[in-house]
Amino acid sequence: MTRNKLRLAIVGAGPAGIYAADILLKAERNFDVSIDLFDHLPAPYGLVRYGVAPDHPRIKGIITALREVLDRGDIRIFGNVRFGEDISLDDLKRHYNAVIFATGAVHDSSLNIPGVGLEGSYGAADFVSWFDGHPDVPRTWPLEAESIAVIGNGNVALDVARMLAKHVEDLMVTEIPDNVAAGLGESPVTDVHVFGRRGPTSVKFTPLELRELGELRDVDMILADEDFDYDDAARAAVAGNKQVFVIDKVLQQWRQREVGEASRRLHLHFFAKPLEIVDDGSGRVSAIRYERTRSDGAGGVVGTGEIREIPIQAVYRAVGYFGSPLPGVPFDERLGVIPNHEGQVLLRDPDTGESRQMYGVYATGWIKRGPVGLIGHTKSDAMETIKHVINDLGNWWTPEWPSEESVLEMLDARGIAYTDLDGWHRLDQHERSLGEAEGRVRIKVVPRDDMVQVSRGEA
Template identity: 75%
Template sequence: MTKLRLAIVGAGPAGIYAADLLVKAERHFDVSIDLFEQLPAPYGLVRYGVAPDHPRIKGIITALREVLDSGVIRFFGNVRYGVDITLDDLKKHYNAVIFATGAIRDASLNVPGIDLEGSYGAADFVSWFDGHPDVPRTWPLEAQSVAVIGNGNVALDVSRILAKHADDLLVTEIPANVYEGLKASPVTDVHVFGRRGPAQVKFTPLELRELGEMNDVDMIVADEDFELDDASKAAIESNKQVFVINKVLNQWRERPVGQASRRLHLHFYAKPLEIVSDGAGRVAAIRYERTKPDAAGGVVGTGEIREIPIQALYRAVGYFGSPLDGIPFDDHHGVIPNHEGQVLDDHNEVIPGVYATGWIKRGPVGLIGHTKSDAMETLSHLVRDQANWWSPADPSEEAVPALLASRGVAYTDLEGWHKLDQHELALGASDTPPRLRIKVVPREEMIEISRA
């Protein structure tokens, strides 16, 4: 029987689910799958892109762990595609490759002053508070008043971590340096800006409810933002999720405020126009225009300009993919050009043996359910494309570990991840009070524990 030797680059949910679905799929060939990840640990944005006070979402890791522990997939961590292993290497040792590298950069925002000192991308901040090994371990939390631009779940995560009292995060896996940084933060006010109304937000009811459960934080919403047009009313009546969000926001309007030491302000119908400088290159204020409904679900400007003093700003307007060595890349959309997961060249022709799935395929939209259906679409082409697979010169399973070792790559494997996992769980259990886990942050220490 024919055997497919498959490389998957990226060990987040997209890559792991693609591997699992292929193993379980109906097919007329055997499979051997190697999963490559640039970090020493697997799980991608589930480990490094979900706020530490989201244990329910991190439960996804349980399902991913079952896939990795099934014994049919090999894991190679701390391996950088394009550096430690190249496209030519993959062609020599595999029949095909699926890129599942996700999107980890911040999307840009074309607003004057966005590059001032004190203006940050949400993705970098999330990586910091999640203990990503490749970002600095300090963060400048010096502002009393902070702006967050965006009306999606990442904007809510960032806003919640900024506004929440650090002691309330001690039950989570928050790294010690992150706790210390947040503990010293002088923040009193966090302002969240969205250019459309409360019926058009992109966050989910669960995320919104969690925002309102913070200790000693007032939720501030303005009555003027709830004069709904017919399109907004129709959305509330026809969409259960929008209905729940509207209900939660209206409950906050009735809450008494004024006693908490911190405030989180939600500004709807607010289009950022400029980040104002203090004259010395630092963020001093955000200037925005009030918008209003256009009767079709969108908004138009009113000409009314407002300004709020701030000392820091975070843009949470989406993630963006990164180019990969030897693979076509769409610089405008931040994805690999593809047709249903088949990677396309500059002439829009299918490149044999090269596939994509997840956010690097479709952009940073959708939840885990979308990731699975997305992988199935890609895999359907991979299975049908058997006649166009690569013909590797050395498909032996021993060849790749030997290649990495010859290049001095300190790669981690599944056994190594189990060691690191148990080490982090033990650190959490021995803490006072006990916690589920304490992450090891430095890359070198992660590798040392994994390869012990």
Template identity: 85%
Template sequence: MTRNKLRLAIVGAGPAGIYAADILLKAERNFDVSIDLFDHLPAPYGLVRYGVAPDHPRIKGIITALREVLDRGDIRIFGNVHFGEDITLDDLKKHYNAVIFATGAVRDASLPIPGIELEGSYGAADFVSWFDGHPDFPRTWPLEAESVAVIGNGNVALDVSRILAKHADDLLTTEIPANVYEGLQASPVTDVHVFGRRGPTSVKFTPLELRELGELRDVDMIVYDEDFDYDDAARAAVSGNKQVFVIDKVLNQWRQRETGNASRRLHLHFFAKPLEIVDDGTGRVGAIRYERTAPDGEGGVVGTGEIREIPIQAIYRAVGYFGSPLAGVPFDDSYGVIPNHEGQVLTHDAETGEARQLYGVYATGWIKRGPVGLIGHTKSDAMETVKHLINDLGNWWSPESPSEESVVELLESRGIAYTDLDGWHRLDEHEKALGEPEGRARIKVVPRDEMVEISRGE
């Protein structure tokens, strides 16, 4: 079978999807390529737009690189299109030779401890979506607690802790929407407690994230001397790993700081394994109960049996993200990913029970490998998937309506108010114009219907 053109659909217009498109267009191949990106959101860039704290302009710089790819004009975007509702896998088979799913992971991973279901217990991903102005989340957030716990020792835990502890006025230089500023401005918080079950040399956050915490205005950084009695494994980590060395140095500098004058405090509790969220008697969060842990001599920890409790009125779990299933696509409920071999999606043969390749269907990014790794991993991930896509040429789908116009006709016949690249440019300019009078790079438009109307010029 000879092929001279690949019509490719990519579901997900975040970094994973955009990188996959860019890598394929630049790859050595003996056929032409036509790529359509679909996303359920009206605007592109996925978690870079809706999963990175607004006071992280350096990370937002990734958008500049992604924008350059889209602005070349050789990739079409269809935003505000819900896969599984507005367009299905069967639809894609009629119009494309293959599809790559790059839908990421946006749900909070669970934390199976008693009391986690109490009122005042939240997932970090939901909170991030709120303060990032995600159109599918409520406009208000219950910020009523004076003392808050954040469980986790990764960058998301630090993002959540920083936004909770930071004074709202110090976010006015960012793209933070007005409703988020108003919510944070009214917050009565005085203490944010961050819990990690391992020691300071085993944290998952980066030195840059940690340093930013220490730069918060009118916030004391509280660390506890008992957490710095290192064993040989911890000392080896400090001397043998530059990142751990810098983190250790920053934390030890904080130990020397004078505290007690700030109106807010951010506490870092290491060697603290959460056991239970305690009910205050009314069905709300009242305290966190945790076990003090100790190094096991091999880089891990063991419980000491010492139980402690700290009064809190809210808790955020930041223990990782989790993928969501897609209609008609295999899904691994245990790991929150699409089962695959190097990006080639796998299905189970009903008769033999063995895994076999589901031809024409691929995955990349967090929905492929789980929510680990940074942007660099996403690029190498996409390269692996695209390599298999090219080599699988003989097993692509044979669509009955492969023309570029046919997809537009399909969406319009179903009354889908899709947005395109010109529409994103309109929304982009509108948000920048909103920010200009206040000296800000942009102010995000939050309501979905407003985003769509601006994008479509209606």
């Protein structure tokens, strides 16, 4: 059977989905391509818009690159369309030759220690969604604690710690939503404690993120001398890895700072393995209990048996993201990904246990490989997946209604208030105008209904 056109659906309009679309359109191939992007949010860009702290200027460059891809006009986008509710895998089979899932990972990984369910214990992903103005989380956040713990030594942990410790006045030049600014402005926080079970030379955050932490106004950086008694393995890491060298240099500079004058303090606790979030007797967080660890000489750590406890009233768990299952699509519950081979989704036979390719279904981004890696990894990830989409043309689906108009007819018939690229431009301009009135780049519209109404020109 001759194939002269690929009708492709991509579920997820974040970087992974947009890069996949762009790479396919630029790839060498012997058929035409028509691509539709679907996202459950009314606006595109995924975690770039809703998963990164608003005071990251470098994110603007990423959004600019993504905007340029969409603004070419050769990719359609349908926002405010929920896969599994508004459309199904069977729907996609009726209208497309194949689908790529690029839905990312937006929920917190679990932390299996006692006390995670106490009042005052929060997942970092939920907090990030709140301060980024995600439309599907509550408008308010309980910011009542004076002393707060953040568990994790990655970039998300640093984002959370920085947003908790930073004075809200210094965030008003960003696109922070009004409800978030109001909430942070009422926070009584004085101390933020960041816990990581490994040493300073084994952290997972990047030098840029770390530097930003040390630039906070009226915030003292507190480090313990005992964490910097390096062994041979740590010294070798500093000498042999440029990123570790820079991180160590930043931390050593902080150790030399005078402290004691700031109104807020940010404590970095290394070699600290959380054991328990302590109950105050009424179901609320009252302390964090941890074990002091030490280097094992080979890049890992072992417990020392020394148990310590610090009083806190809230804890944020920033131990990683985890993917979510999609209706009709295989899912690995242990890894939080769609099982795949280089992006080709695999279906496991329940009788034999063997896996076979699920033709027409692909994955890219974090839902494919897990929540690791930066934007560069996302691009190479998409290239690998697109290579198989092209080479698998003999196994593409044969849709009943492949016309582009048939998708619009389906969405309209179901009464789905979808948003499109023109709608995103309207929302984008509206947010910019809100910001301009206050001397800011933009102020995000938060309620989903408001986003949809502005996008569809109904506001």
